Amino acid sequence: MEAAFETSTFIKEYFKDNRDYFEEQLLSEAVNVRDKIEEILLIGNIDLLNNAHKLVVFVMDQSDQDVRDFAKQEGIAWATHSLTLTFKLEWVQAIRRTLWNLLEKFVEERQMQFDPDDFFILEKQINDQLDQFLNTFFICYSDYKDKLLEKQKKLVENLSVPIIPITAEMCILPLIGVLDDQRAKIIEEKVFKAIDELHIETLIIDLSGIAEMDDDVIDQFLKMVDGTKMMGCKPVITGLRPEIVRHIVSIGVSFEDRAYTSGTLQSAIKRYASLV
Numbered sequence: 240m241e242a243a244f245e246t247s248t249f250i251k252e253y254f255k256d257n258r259d260y261f262e263e264q265l266l267s268e269a270v271n272v273r274d275k276i277e278e279i280l281l282i283g284n285i286d287l288l289n290n291a292h293k294l295v296v297f298v299m300d301q302s303d304q305d306v307r308d309f310a311k312q313e314g315i316a317w318a319t320h321s322l323t324l325t326f327k328l329e330w331v332q333a334i335r336r337t338l339w340n341l342l343e344k345f346v347e348e349r350q351m352q353f354d355p356d357d358f359f360i361l362e363k364q365i366n367d368q369l370d371q372f373l374n375t376f377f378i379c380y381s382d383y384k385d386k387l388l389e390k391q392k393k394l395v396e397n398l399s400v401p402i403i404p405i406t407a408e409m410c411i412l413p414l415i416g417v418l419d420d421q422r423a424k425i426i427e428e429k430v431f432k433a434i435d436e437l438h439i440e441t442l443i444i445d446l447s448g449i450a451e452m453d454d455d456v457i458d459q460f461l462k463m464v465d466g467t468k469m470m471g472c473k474p475v476i477t478g479l480r481p482e483i484v485r486h487i488v489s490i491g492v493s494f495e496d497r498a499y500t501s502g503t504l505q506s507a508i509k510r511y512a513s514l515v
Contacts (some may be wrong), residue, residue, distance in 0.1 A: 248315035251299050253345050261295075261341055267334035272326050285313075291334050293416025298338070298368040310372045312380030318387070327376065335369050350366070400429040408440040409512060415448030425460035430463055434472045441466055441511050445504045446447055454490060464497045475499040477507045 254261065265274045265288070276287050290313065297305040317327060403411045412430065433439060452460065467474045476498050494500055501507035
């Protein structure tokens with residue numbers, strides 16, 4: 240292969256001189272993405288055409304670090320704004336095809352002759368760089384989404400276990416919705432942590448918003464009550480519904496030695512707040 244073809248400087252200069260041609264060919268290749276360019280720019284301030292030029296320059300420079308850094312930047316940007324991955328995949332593959340079309344045009348215009356082995360080396364270098372970009376992009380996109388989901392999960396967990404201080408020593412834990420085994424374990428963890436950090440002496444657990452509890456949940460709930468008592472905190476249970484009481488009695492379980500009970504949250508607050 241001629242030295243001019245092997246030197247990326249010549250190819251990059253040719254690429255810059257044919258910027259308009261590259262964009263025109265790229266838009267014709269990326270059929271589904273071209274109508275989304277303005278929308279993506281508006282949503283995430285991501286300039287697809289300008290970024291395509293950046294990527295090609297990094298690839299032609301064989302700059303592994305620049306390719307990886309740019310892929311990370313792009314991955315986070317697309318994940319942040321929840322942009323469609325299929326568009327990104329189509330766009331990069333269109334860049335790949337357009338780049339090779341431009342290289343073919345470069346060779347034809349200069350009527351260059353080169354060894355097939357040299358061509359395959361060049362092909363491997365360029366495609367490896369583009370593949371590296373895609374791999375790094377998808378890994379960063381996935382990692383960012385996983386971290387975001389974890390943050391959202393913790394937020395939901397905290398909202399689903401609202402421990403509300405009433406006095407310096409007394410808190411309320413109002414539970415509503417479905418109480419399954421997983422949520423019962425989360426509640427136990429949050430309760431023990433709150434007792435330790437807030438030095439809670441009385442915890443009123445209001446179950447008026449819980450419609451049913453199966454055997455496993457009842458068992459997990461009782462362990463949480465026992466643990467609360469072991470930590471020196473007085474557990475008070477309020478708002479038990481008749482159907483739950485019947486179920487608890489039917490399996491031979493009792494709260495008598497484990498916790499105080501009260502019919503309503505209001506009566507529990509009135510009674511135990513005066514004792515604090």
